Amino acid sequence: MSEWWTYRLEDFLMFAPATYQRLFGLYNAQVWPAQLLAMPLALLALWTLARRPARWRLACALLAAGWLWTAWAFHWQRYAGIHSAAPWFAAGFALQAGVLAWIARPASPWQASPRAGWPRVAGLALLACAVLLQPWAELLPDRPWQQAALFGLTPDATAVGTLGLLVLLRRPGPWQAGPWLAPLLWCAASAATLWTMAMPAWWWLAGAPLLALAAAASRRSAGLR
Structure with a gap:
């Protein structure tokens, strides 16, 4: 039996890149026409x-609905x-859906950050890229649009x-890490998976969380909690 330190990430991959x-493609065909509802709702958000x-x-x-749909x-x-x-x-995605729904409740202490600045630009840019660019950029260079x-x-x-949404929100009091955990952990896990499969989109899944955390930290340091 090999020692644990001899294993590489590739040894834990359960599928070939082509299967992934x-x-x-199969998923999009099976859930059609959900895309016709998802895209307008994403643009509305x-x-x-x-x-x-x-x-x-x-x-x-x-976004809570998107997490719940993706979970199931x-x-x-x-x-x-x-x-x-x-x-x-x-289970993690369903839990995150519940967290976002709880944040969105009428009595929630969370608020939209009131000031402009680069953190707001970064938050909107992350959301815009996720809605408009990321789904298509991940197809490069040879994956079909389906x-x-x-x-x-x-x-x-x-x-x-x-x-991106979390960068745009604030909660009075100490920084709340809970809503950040699931998206950060997923980005890290997915970046590792894509890197292992030599798919270039891994860098975006690794870099986007760093940008989000930098924007959130900048907002806090400026007193915009």
């Missing part, structure tokens, strides 16, 4: 945070067929977009 890519930040609860509720339709129903940990991923991983329907874009 094909999963998204982005528009709300950009133009009507006082209505941030709507955007937060929409992607992780539980499909990803579990090629990854033994997918049921645990489903394998697009859309925001609100698949985990990577949903996690990155949620980091």
